[in-house]
Amino acid sequence: MIDSHVHIVGNGSSGSGCRIQHSGAHKLLAHYMLHQLGLPQSSLRGDLDNIFVNRLVHFVESSELEQVVILAHEKVYDESGRVIDEEKSLYVPNDYIFRLAEKHNCFLPAVSIHPARADAIDELERCAEKGAVLMKCLPNCQNINCSDPRYKPFWSKMAELKLPLLAHTGGEHTVKQYNAKYADPRTLRSPLECGVTVIAAHCGTKSGVVDPEYFDVFCDLLQEHPNLYGDISGLQLPVRSAYLPRCTEGLVAERILHGSDFPVPSQPIWSWLRGHISAKTFAEARSIKNPLQRDVFVKRAIGIPDDAFTRAKQILRIPEQ
Numbered sequence: 001m002i003d004s005h006v007h008i009v010g011n012g013s014s015g016s017g018c019r020i021q022h023s024g025a026h027k028l029l030a031h032y033m034l035h036q037l038g039l040p041q042s043s044l045r046g047d048l049d050n051i052f053v054n055r056l057v058h059f060v061e062s063s064e065l066e067q068v069v070i071l072a073h074e075k076v077y078d079e080s081g082r083v084i085d086e087e088k089s090l091y092v093p094n095d096y097i098f099r100l101a102e103k104h105n106c107f108l109p110a111v112s113i114h115p116a117r118a119d120a121i122d123e124l125e126r127c128a129e130k131g132a133v134l135m136k137c138l139p140n141c142q143n144i145n146c147s148d149p150r151y152k153p154f155w156s157k158m159a160e161l162k163l164p165l166l167a168h169t170g171g172e173h174t175v176k177q178y179n180a181k182y183a184d185p186r187t188l189r190s191p192l193e194c195g196v197t198v199i200a201a202h203c204g205t206k207s208g209v210v211d212p213e214y215f216d217v218f219c220d221l222l223q224e225h226p227n228l229y230g231d232i233s234g235l236q237l238p239v240r241s242a243y244l245p246r247c248t249e250g251l252v253a254e255r256i257l258h259g260s261d262f263p264v265p266s267q268p269i270w271s272w273l274r275g276h277i278s279a280k281t282f283a284e285a286r287s288i289k290n291p292l293q294r295d296v297f298v299k300r301a302i303g304i305p306d307d308a309f310t311r312a313k314q315i316l317r318i319p320e321q
């Protein structure tokens, strides 16, 4: 079993080069996530790099999961390839992800590369060589217009390297948004047409009440593009939880991959309040302190098919062992 959507968070304390976002609402969110993980608030200023990784390894090893895909997080670039808001933005370098995956067998490395970078294609090749299992980006938060024709050679290179694209879809509130329109899964048509296997993170579901809803758009795109998949990460949250039962049937059920979106909290209360799980199942879920395992438990109880938990093995660029 593989969890194909796990974030690495760090403050650079181990020399990782990581940065966290410190401003306003994002700071509150960071504190809330630490609370969920049972970590002291002082971790933000302490050795967050190692505290976070050790906690994650512990959760993976004490769950049913064999491996988790750990995600790098690219800087924000403008269309001309210049970094913007460098000091204010979240950052997790590709090389840090590779170092962690070398050290821990339960980690599969996923890189993040902005296609506007002057060295974007070189970096793709370098990362594929080093064993990247996918390339992750957040088009709306990293300012990536996937439909921009200038990025076609980049998508074609990904297709050639058989490196799947995991792209965030739907609204986002944990990091700053640059262009809300890029949350629309239809903007992924260009990489899909270039032959890239694309995984729409969160299946286009909305995160905030007022965000536009793209789940039905995602379902229509599945019909058109056999190389499109979706992940069910972050779906145990107040608004997104509405869509989990719809992921248990039809074409969606055949094309989803399990992901947690750790350390984004997995809150079974929403599935219970919506009547998707019984009071007994909810009580059992609450007793599971490991958030990765709790996420698996609730999704299974809702009826997410077993294949969704193992499909990553066929879709991602995982070397034969």
Ligand SMILES: [Zn+2]
Pocket (backbone or CB within 6 Å): 005, 007, 233, 261
């Ligand atoms: Zn995520």
